[in-house]
Amino acid sequence: PAHFQEEIANGGTHFDHTPVRNECKTMLDALNKVTACYRHLVIALGSTSDSQNLREELKRTRKKAQELAVANRTKLTSLLKDKSISKEDRAEYERLWVLFSSSMELLEVDMKRSLEIGQDFPLKVPTRHLIQTGMTGSTTTVAARAMSVQNMKYEADSNIDTADLRDLQSEISQVTQMMEEMEMKVQVAPWAVEAKQEAGAELKSNMSVGNSSVGVISICEEEPKEEEGGGGNRDAGFASICAVLVFLVIITVAVVLGYLVINMS
Amino acid sequence: MVTSNPAPALHNQLSWKPRLTAHHLSLQAEKLMLEMQDPKTGVKSQPQRLFNSPAPLSVCFSSAEARSFGSTLVALGYIYPLRDHKRLVIKPDASLYRFQTPYFWPTQQWPVEDTDYAIYLAKRNIRKKGILELHEQEQYNRLHKWMNHKWDFIVMQAKEQYRAAKERKKPDRVVFECQERAYWVVHRPPMIFTQQSIMRPRVKSSVSIGALVKYCATYRSHDPFLSNCLPSNPWLTDDVTYWTLNMPNVEIPTKMRVERWTFSFGELLSDPRGRNDFRLFLKKEFSGENLAFWESCEDLKWGTAATMREKAEQIYKTFLARGAPRWINIDGKTMEVTVKGLKHPHRYVLDAAQTHIYMLMKKDSYGRYMKSPVFKDTLQKAMSPEEHKFRTFLFKRRPSLSPIVLRQQEQEQKAKMAANVDITQLCRFTTPVPHLAVYSGISDFPSANASPSLPFLAQTPVCPSPISVALDSTSASDRRVEASEGEGEGNPAAPATVGGNASKSRVALSLRRLLRRGCTPTTMFASLSPKCHSAAGTSSRIQPISPDQPSQAPPRRIAK
Numbered sequence: 001p002a003h004f005q006e007e008i009a010n011g012g013t014h015f016d017h018t019p020v021r022n023e024c025k026t027m028l029d030a031l032n033k034v035t036a037c038y039r040h041l042v043i044a045l046g047s048t049s050d051s052q053n054l055r056e057e058l059k060r061t062r063k064k065a066q067e068l069a070v071a072n073r074t075k076l077t078s079l080l081k082d083k084s085i086s087k088e089d090r091a092e093y094e095r096l097w098v099l100f101s102s103s104m105e106l107l108e109v110d111m112k113r114s115l116e117i118g119q120d121f122p123l124k125v126p127t128r129h130l131i132q133t134g135m136t137g138s139t140t141t142v143a144a145r146a147m148s149v150q151n152m153k154y155e156a157d158s159n160i161d162t163a164d165l166r167d168l169q170s171e172i173s174q175v176t177q178m179m180e181e182m183e184m185k186v187q188v189a190p191w192a193v194e195a196k197q198e199a200g201a202e203l204k205s206n207m208s209v210g211n212s213s214v215g216v217i218s219i220c221e222e223e224p225k226e227e228e229g230g231g232g233n234r235d236a237g238f239a240s241i242c243a244v245l246v247f248l249v250i251i252t253v254a255v256v257l258g259y260l261v262i263n264m265s
Numbered sequence: 266m267v268t269s270n271p272a273p274a275l276h277n278q279l280s281w282k283p284r285l286t287a288h289h290l291s292l293q294a295e296k297l298m299l300e301m302q303d304p305k306t307g308v309k310s311q312p313q314r315l316f317n318s319p320a321p322l323s324v325c326f327s328s329a330e331a332r333s334f335g336s337t338l339v340a341l342g343y344i345y346p347l348r349d350h351k352r353l354v355i356k357p358d359a360s361l362y363r364f365q366t367p368y369f370w371p372t373q374q375w376p377v378e379d380t381d382y383a384i385y386l387a388k389r390n391i392r393k394k395g396i397l398e399l400h401e402q403e404q405y406n407r408l409h410k411w412m413n414h415k416w417d418f419i420v421m422q423a424k425e426q427y428r429a430a431k432e433r434k435k436p437d438r439v440v441f442e443c444q445e446r447a448y449w450v451v452h453r454p455p456m457i458f459t460q461q462s463i464m465r466p467r468v469k470s471s472v473s474i475g476a477l478v479k480y481c482a483t484y485r486s487h488d489p490f491l492s493n494c495l496p497s498n499p500w501l502t503d504d505v506t507y508w509t510l511n512m513p514n515v516e517i518p519t520k521m522r523v524e525r526w527t528f529s530f531g532e533l534l535s536d537p538r539g540r541n542d543f544r545l546f547l548k549k550e551f552s553g554e555n556l557a558f559w560e561s562c563e564d565l566k567w568g569t570a571a572t573m574r575e576k577a578e579q580i581y582k583t584f585l586a587r588g589a590p591r592w593i594n595i596d597g598k599t600m601e602v603t604v605k606g607l608k609h610p611h612r613y614v615l616d617a618a619q620t621h622i623y624m625l626m627k628k629d630s631y632g633r634y635m636k637s638p639v640f641k642d643t644l645q646k647a648m649s650p651e652e653h654k655f656r657t658f659l660f661k662r663r664p665s666l667s668p669i670v671l672r673q674q675e676q677e678q679k680a681k682m683a684a685n686v687d688i689t690q691l692c693r694f695t696t697p698v699p700h701l702a703v704y705s706g707i708s709d710f711p712s713a714n715a716s717p718s719l720p721f722l723a724q725t726p727v728c729p730s731p732i733s734v735a736l737d738s739t740s741a742s743d744r745r746v747e748a749s750e751g752e753g754e755g756n757p758a759a760p761a762t763v764g765g766n767a768s769k770s771r772v773a774l775s776l777r778r779l780l781r782r783g784c785t786p787t788t789m790f791a792s793l794s795p796k797c798h799s800a801a802g803t804s805s806r807i808q809p810i811s812p813d814q815p816s817q818a819p820p821r822r823i824a825k
Contacts, residue, residue, distance in 0.1 A: 036425035046367035102418040129302035133366045134440045141432035195416035199409045202387045202420045
């Protein structure tokens with residue numbers, strides 16, 4: 001294989017980066033997952049699904065994201081600083097770097113927004129009401145997904161909505177600083193990276209960069225059906241009614257025929 | 266149900282003030298949103314049936330007032346409709362709306378990112394199994410092309426976000442999807458990009474440049490900087506004749522001015538003298554009510570808000586009502602719209618009618634005016650002032666009187682006056698006539714003025730004007746300067762305290778200057794009305810401001 005030939009060409013001392021790459025991908029996937037969950041949680045802030053639990057979920061998800069971010073950064077910067085990496089590997093690490101920095105951008109924005117909204121919507125103030133968005137359920141399953149646990153346990157104080165904001169501010173400044181350092185230390189041109197996925201790649205299941213914790217994408221047909229007025233429901237209703245009618249017609253015909261047969265004989 | 270308007274002030278603001286900035290509007294809208302959430306004083310939401318499951322809350326707007334402020338909220342994105350989600354309007358029926366979550370509220374500090382939109386489209390692609398709407402498909406392709414380097418990230422993130430959303434219970438999931446979709450309807454409105462750009466109205470550059478060239482050619486000779494203005498540009502020669510001759514309601518207009526009236530109807534109307542002429546013409550034609558109406562409309566537009574109501578009523582009674590004394594002839598539809606608008610008059614309620622009348626006058630009366638004897642007469646009488654004779658001095662820009670210099674002179678004069686006791690206590694007022702004699706250089710006054718500078722007059726210390734004080738101080742120092750240099754324009758005059766020798770030399774100086782100039786436009790001085798004259802007398806000082814100190818003078822004066 002080409003890889004093997006390249007190794008020989010390099011004098012045979014070329015380090016096989018495949019396990020390293022896979023490790024990076026796994027870490028990145030984890031970060032990606034946590035970022036996505038964090039965004040979902042921040043969207044619930046200020047609405048009727050906001051609660052002390054949500055604030056705790058946000059806090060813990062955020063901390064996990066930060067840990068993953070630091071781990072990713074350390075790994076990737078050390079790899080990118082290594083001059084002895086082959087061109088291919090380097091291109092791959094640069095691609096992973098772009099993935100990493102994009103994730104971090106999203107995370108930074110979401111953290112800032114959660115600070116803003118968290119400040120605007122304190123939970124304990126009786127005159128401050130949450131927005132009636134229509135969402136009433138909890139976000140505990142999302143947080144559990146982020147933390148990779150089965151069930152979330154809530155242990156925080158009842159004033160976490162205000163107490164956490166201070167931590168959040170300092171964490172935001174940490175993240176901002178980290179990103180600035182990243183910009184300066186690592187010279188990667190993001191626009192030079194070529195994506196591996198084509199348009200529509202999201203439709204293919206298992207086309208992932210690494211090992212996601214949840215396996216298959218079940219393509220779901222959910223749609224906000226308000227505009228069709230529960231059309232699906234109606235259709236199903238119609239179908240069943242038609243079936244029943246047809247059945248009844250057949251039964252009637254059968255009964256009539258039977259009656260005629262009996263009469264004739 | 267939102268039946269009554271909980272914030273009438275905001276409602277008024279939202280309807281009336283088009284100049285509210287987006288940020289200001291957002292703040293107000295957010296305040297309103299928060300107020301509406303109060304279970305006691307805010308709006309009542311109603312549960313909505315959805316798949317026989319616990320229902321998400323939604324709101325409906327019933328009264329017209331509520332709809333009007335709701336429409337701003339929905340246009341901005343603070344609430345969204347459940348049906349017909351692409352049209353961000355409040356419909357006058359029992360349709361339902363829902364509040365948007367704070368994360369999706371429009372704020373200026375969080376710009377809407379294309380990355381997020383790409384992720385959203387990818388998510389939608391997953392959900393719709395690859396069948397996107399046309400505009401979404403277009404946008405998707407465009408973003409795929411321009412954000413290609415990030416595409417791996419976008420796919421990854423889309424998948425993860427999709428999975429995270431699926432962790433929620435079904436009703437919440439539906440609400441979430443609605444929210445997101447509504448957000449993107451606001452920020453990436455569903456219009457097909459290429460079609461839209463084709464339909465945008467464009468003007469051929471040949472047309473627009475042609476218009477520009479025509480404008481320049483027409484107005485070139487009237488531009489005071491590009492061509493000579495007659496008699497002279499006051500900013501260059503310090504001669505205000507130009508302004509005097511072009512006063513708003515001067516009796517005899519200049520030829521250039523009359524020529525401008527022929528350029529367009531707008532020019533004629535915007536010039537008060539032209540408007541007067543036009544009014545005269547219309548009076549002869551018995552169609553003066555059109556212009557009167559137009560003027561009243563302008564008055565309404567530019568007048569104070571307090572008087573608007575009465576003005577509108579007055580206008581209606583005079584011009585628009587049936588059987589009105591000066592009834593104007595506008596078409597039925599415009600009349601209908603205007604009368605309807607007059608029920609709730611505001612500044613621009615008569616705009617339609619005014620435009621109609623304007624076009625009427627422009628197409629009809631303007632043409633006839635141009636051919637009328639009134640205009641021809643005016644044109645004939647129009648005068649063309651001679652160009653200023655002191656042309657040579659146009660090229661040598663004389664230093665004009667600087668306020669700093671004036672102030673210093675003022676201070677010197679004050680100091681001097683404090684030191685001296687007043688010689689004369691009288692401030693004599695005389696008729697202008699003797700003055701003309703003075704100005705024509707016949708008098709024995711040392712201050713005969715021959716300069717084209719602004720001839721202001723000084724008075725005795727008893728009734729000093731700042732100008733006079735300045736003049737005095739000017740003259741005082743000027744004397745010294747000019748005695749030594751003998752150059753420059755303008756004349757100092759002798760204060761009474763000066764001895765005869767000095768005055769003689771000054772006379773000589775001024776006569777020399779007179780001869781150099783060669784002209785004393787007495788008419789110029791006649792047109793100006795001096796404030797306080799002083800008669801002949803040892804105390805009187807008639808001196809113009811000499812705006813033209815020699816350039817070397819200032820440093821010297823300061824030294825002195």
